[in-house]
Structure formats: structure tokens, C-alpha cells
Amino acid sequence: MPSVSPSPAASLPLPHVDAALEDKLPDVIGGVQLTKLSWTLSTYIASLKGSGDSVLYTPWLVNFGKNADDIDMAVASDLTGTENFIIQAIEMPGVAAASLSSEFANVAAKQGWPTGQTSIGSETLLEIVDPATTKAGGNGTAYIYAQGDIMYVIVTDDMSLVVEALAKISS
Secondary structure, eight states: OOOOOOOOTSSSOOOBHHHHHHHTTTTTEHHHHHHEEEHHHHHHHHHTTTTTTTHHHHHHTTEEEEEGOEEEEEEETTTTTSSOOOEEEOOTOOHHHHHHHHHHHHHHHHOOEEEEEEEEEEEEEEEOOOOOOOOSSOOEEEEEETTTTTEEEEEEOOOHHHHHHHHOOOO
């Protein structure tokens, strides 16, 4: 078993508006301790100023009659830079998993983001690609998995980390 690397951000004041949602994310990926935080989805959208995946969330929420101020997002990421990994969890009470991911795929496709599916074991994940991030040379591929009323967004360039994350969140 790999040793766990400490997180340098453990002493930083991070927002924790939904600790229960943070608890649904893995603590360790690839032997690296992840740093967790949470905020409202509207705070996340505002932080990206109309770029990246922020353009997808408002139209996605509208499909369910939801508002970004009322929905929380939890994030776990490797702040050490050891692994290129981030996972987000967005909980949408009362919305089924299949609807969460299929509507997200529809919104992404309408925004011109390439979408597809990939299978890991018996699970099928939505794969979306942010064309602007990819064009700029970044990792623009995200793997979407929904379970219950939570949609998980996994961004990494290492499929073994996707497999590990999926095993941890689906158990």
C-alpha cells in the first residue's frame, strides 16, 4: 500500500459549507491525501467568471427548476501536485442519478463540448471534454458518475485514478 503524502493546505482556511457532502468524497487517491472543501454552486460558478465548466451548471440546474444558491458542491483535490486529480460532488435532492448525468450530457453537447461514454467494470461514465481547456493544452477531460442524488465530476489524466475514485465513491 502506498504511503500517504501530507497536504500542505491543511492549515489554510478553506470553506466547508457542507461537511456531509465532503465526507462522500475519497480522502486519499493514489496514496496522496486529498484536501476537501465545499461551497454553494453559485460561489463556484462566480469564481470561474464564465469559463470552464461554470458555463454548464446554470442551464443544467434550470432543467430541474433549481438555483445555484441552493445547491452545494464539495471538492477533493491534490494540492501537493503529486497527482493531477480533482473530484467534485454536487448533490441535487430529489433528482435521480440517471437524470443528473443525462441532462448534464445534453447541456454539455449544446455548449459544443464533445461527449461520450466510457465503461469501468460494470459502471458507465459520461465523458465530456472542455474544448477551450484542451486547446490551451490543459486536461479538459472529465468523467461524470451519478449515484443516488449526487453527481460526481472526476478530472484527471490517469485512468487508474478514475478507477480508484469510482471504487471509493460507489462502495
